Amino acid sequence: MRVPVPPAPAPPPRPTARGLLHELRRVRGAPPERTAFALRAALTMGIPVLAGWLAGDVAAGLMATIGGFTALYCGSRPYAARAIALAVIAVAFAVAVMFGLWLDHWPWLVLPTLVLVGMVATWLCNAVRLGPPGAYMFVLACAAGTAMPAQHLDPWHAGLLVLGGGAVGWVLHTAGALFQPRGPERRAVTAAARAVAASIDADDAHPDPHRHAAQALRESWQMLVGFQPIPARRHGELERLRALNRELHLLFAASIDAHLSEEERTGMQQRVRALSAEAMRPAIRRPATLPATAIPQGYPHSWTLLREGLLPGSNALRTVLRVGLAMLLAGVVAGALEVHRAYWAMAAALLMLHQGFDWPRTLQRSLERTLGTWIGLLLAGAILWLHPAGPWLAMMVMALQFVIEIAVVRNYAIAVVFITGAALTIASGGRPVDDIAGLLLARGLDTLIGCACALLVYRLLPTRTDAHTLAGGIGQCLQAVGRTCRVLASGEVATPEARAVRRDLQHRSFLLAESMDEAVAGPAQARRAAAKWWPGVSICQRLAYRVLAACWDVERNLVDAPESDASAPALRPEDAAMVAPALEAQAHAWLHLLPPPELPELPVLLEPDLPDLRRFLASQLRQAPSG
Structure with a gap:
């Protein structure tokens, strides 16, 4: 079972102006079911606005949309685990907004507190693999809540509104359980099957397909075991999917043998395709129950991942330190320039760094964010000048959010144009803005300062791998x-x-x-x-x-086959x-x-x-x- 050592991987090309411009224009493919995800996100943002208009307080409805960010998380998790995670996230958003409103009365605490919050959120979100948009939305919720003209709301009242918006997101994001209760698990098994098929076909001199298959199988086991707070029902659908996934894993392990004949590999491929098709269709017969000893584990325990995120010298800890230093620097620079609500710049700095991208991707993301924001300011200015109200405001917020979720996975720079429009529309609180030009300039400077500080800090604390x-x-x-x-x-x-x-x-x-x-x-x-x-x-x-x-x-x-004559171990x-x-x-x-x-x-x-x-x-x- 020897796999030859491949040549060293080629390093990614150094960022050039031509390469950066090419990436700005590149449009990627969308993942499956992205349209449904975008519709859920749009409804989650629009329903609170409509509710606020019907109640005669649009500002309160827009405040509640902050809780709607809940619908951006955990889109691939099984529904039971998703329900628990989204409930925690909704509460966290409510607490973040209440905390931000409280901080507004203590200006000297804003800078150090937000730096600490950003660092802790980055550590937690990365360690537990919460996924995009990660820590950013929690800091943004704190900033956006304080920016809204909703002084008539007490912090506890604003927190309840945000919690209500989170409840809307929770309902819409878990409603699929009524139609395909095991849909996420089925998709995870089929994704693992595709990766195993690629691994079986791969040239043994290139181990990346084997690594990707191993990662896909680990993700699928996490979906089938680690993200299952409710025990599997005997002879139920979850047990069937676990049995299929286990057979996929056995096929992958057998395919590592470089001495397999072409006929054996072809047979494996046919079986993998059959398992993939079987995973997506309803069970014809009740599956056999797997013994407990046959069920692998997914991720390491959360405490292990949390400890790894703070190991001295690790790049995970380096990411957390970058976030803290960049947020601190952005806050100081924006404050020195007397930019109104300088912690928007801090949120921009965090956004560039919290996912731990390498230097080329960080530079690319900063360029996309800056250009997209400055172009998006034109869209935001037009919306603020038109000042849509009532149902038109709700429709505008929904349309912007839908386009954001469709575009963000295909071209980030285009998505940022609409993100800027949506953020400033929500931050206006549904009220006319007296100085539109001043607001747009402040938000543009915030982004420029935040991205510049993030890039500077990255160069000061580069990836350390020797x-x-x-x-x-x-x-x-x-x-x-x-x-x-x-x-x-x-x-x-x-x-x-x-x-x-x-x-x-x-x-x-x-x-x-x-x-x-x-x-x-x-x-x-x-x-x-x-x-x-x-x-x-x-x-x-x-x-x-x-x-x-x-x-x-x-x-x-x-x-x-416990009774069979097995080969020597x-x-x-x-x-x-x-x-x-x-x-x-x-x-x-x-x-x-x-x-x-x-x-x-x-x-x-x-x-x-x-x-x-x-x-x-x-x-x-x-x-x-x-x-």
């Missing part, structure tokens, strides 16, 4: 391989403890790949480290895939005493960049990858140190 980072990632992955080999040698690969060990190995493999991606897209020093250490990363990932595939092979025999109990110390010693050498010790005679499973890793590290240490 030889020690990559070698340390390999060492941690080898430690996880050692723990998994002990489980494999024992034969108990399907217990909850064993599944946690296997999940940790997979997670370490993904973290190592992410470190390499960050290095490839990083500054010159990081790119040099990526070019030099790429073979070691690739060999380590290859070893991790082989060990995980061996675990699935043993599990297939334990769960699916990849590791035997007597191998553990030799394999575990050898892997630990090699891991120690990688973690501290020390000369690796000699290896004993190894089982076939670890040949030739572990010796290749040892030889590669020894050769690197004999050369001049690399950054």
Whole structure:
């Protein structure tokens, strides 16, 4: 099951004026069901405005639309988990608006408090993988709430209005459960099937399809297991999808074997397509119940991800620090220039940095945001001058939100034009604006200041991935391989403890790949480290895939055919005493960049990858140190 080491990945091209302009014009494809998502978002924004008009208080209705941002989150999660997450988000928006209104009475607290809120929100949203728009909307809710001319509303009253808008978003975003209660889970399984099919067809010299398939399978297991607050019903649809996903995973593990014949691969492809089609149609017969030992786990526990987000020297922590420093700098600069409500600039700075993009994408996103905003100011000025009222205002807000959600995944710069129009329309509170030109200039300067500060801070705190980072990632992955080999040698690969060990190995493999991606897209020093250490990363990932595939092979025999005459396991109990110390010693050498010790005679499973890793590290240490 050896996969050849591919050549080092080519670094992304350095940003050029031509490249930036090309990206500005590029229109991408929309994901499935985006129109339905956009309609839900539009209704979520329009209903509160109509309710406010009917109640005789349009400003209150527009305040409630802030809660409608709830509908932008968790669009792919299963409905039960989505309902819980959206309820928490709606409450968080209400608290953010109340907090912003309270801060308006204590101006000296605004800057440090919003910086802290932005940093904490970035850490939490990234660690729990909340997804776009992430931390930005929470800070924006705080800023937008204070910008509205709604002085007649007490903070608690505004909070209740925002909570009401969140309730509208909650209802619309979970209503699909009435029609396709397992629709998100089905789509996750079919997405995993597509990735597995691509992996089976892929050239073994290029491991990216294997990595993408492994990631898609992890996402699907998270959907089928991790995002399921309600236990699966016996012989129900969730159990059926879990069984299909498990067979997909078994096929993926078997396809890692480079010695498969063309006929075997064709048969696998046909089975993958059949499983994908079966996932999307209703069950014809009741599925068999999978034993508890046959159900893998999804993401690591939230506490683990939260701790990883604060590890000293990690790029996740670096993202949080960038956000804090950029927000602080944007607030100080905007305040020095006496820009009204300077924390809009702070929100713009956070928006550029909170997702942890590399430098080319951060530069591109800043350019798109700035140009889109300044063009969008013309649209916003026209809307504020026309001053739509009543149902026309609701229709305007809905139309803007619909276009935003359609455009944002296809061309961000175009979407920002309409985002600017929607934001200033909502912030007007439905009232005439006396100084439209002054308002537009202030918002344009806010965006310019925020984006400029974000870019400056990124250059001050660039991505840090060097030889020690990559070698340390390999060492941690080898430690996880050692723990998994002990489980494999024992034969108990399907217990909850064993599944946690296997999940940790997979997670370490993904973290190592992410470190390499960050290095490839990083500054010159990081790119040099990526070019030099790429073979070691690739060999380590290859070893991790082989060990995980061996675990699935043993599990297939334990769960699916316990009475059959299984082939000899990849590791035997007597191998553990030799394999575990050898892997630990090699891991120690990688973690501290020390000369690796000699290896004993190894089982076939670890040949030739572990010796290749040892030889590669020894050769690197004999050369001049690399950054």
